[in-house]
Amino acid sequence: MSRTTLDTAALAHDLRLAVMRFSRRLRNQRVDTSVTLTHLAALSTLKRHGRMSPGELAGHERVQPPSMTRVVVALEGMGLVTRSPHPTDGRQVVIDLTPAAEDLLGAEARAREAWLSGMLQRLTAEERAVLREAAVIIDKLASG
Template identity: 50%
Template sequence: MNRSTPTPPTGTDAGLAAALRMAVGRLARRLRAQRPDSSLSLGQGSVLFALARHGKMTPGALADHEKVQPPSMTRIIAALEARGLVRRMRHPDDGRQQLVEITEEGSRLVAADQQRREAWLTRRLAELSQEDKEVLRRATEILDRLSQS
């Protein structure tokens, strides 16, 4: 049985918001399904990507970046550290602080994840017309602005 959710009308801002939420959610689920290591939670994966992108961070800075409470970040870091994907070290300027950095194994996992997801998305994009790709190029800029606000 094929039950598809009807697409809301996009003539209003509220309708566009609903349609965009559903489309982005479906795409996010499809991309998550491409993860090479599905044993990582989404929070753990997000922390690995943040460390790969931004370098060493304090647990507090990670918690702020990921919009989670410090005790939750402590649990995420501990789980990643137990798997050898991150390591903690003393902060060079403040002995009361620690820094968290991604390990080589964590970096390999992030690279494999990115490669697999981008390959899947590249195959999907190849199915589109040039006009659709141009629309997506522009939409990508807009979505990035929305995500930063």
């Protein structure tokens, strides 16, 4: 195995572990722990992509439709989503965010960003500059 291949494999290992630990820490900065991470993911998808059917939401979240139905029922019970008739298919409904969900998502994002901002302030200017560049590279990797 070449030195480049070994270096790349080691970097992949180290980066994977660092991203997993960082993601876990960031997810733990929660405002409302009664809303699960699965619920937040579904709400975030609706915010990003707009109203959609439960089946479309299941597809975006890569879960089976019955699982998403349970999530939607729970979110509706919490007053975070509404169901309304599908505009073209009378057999379906569309799911949309309520103002309470918009408020919750905003509060969750602000809490995570406040935590992260505090952590970034502990770093040197040089370390923050490296992370600024790394953020672009990580986004490039995430895009495929």
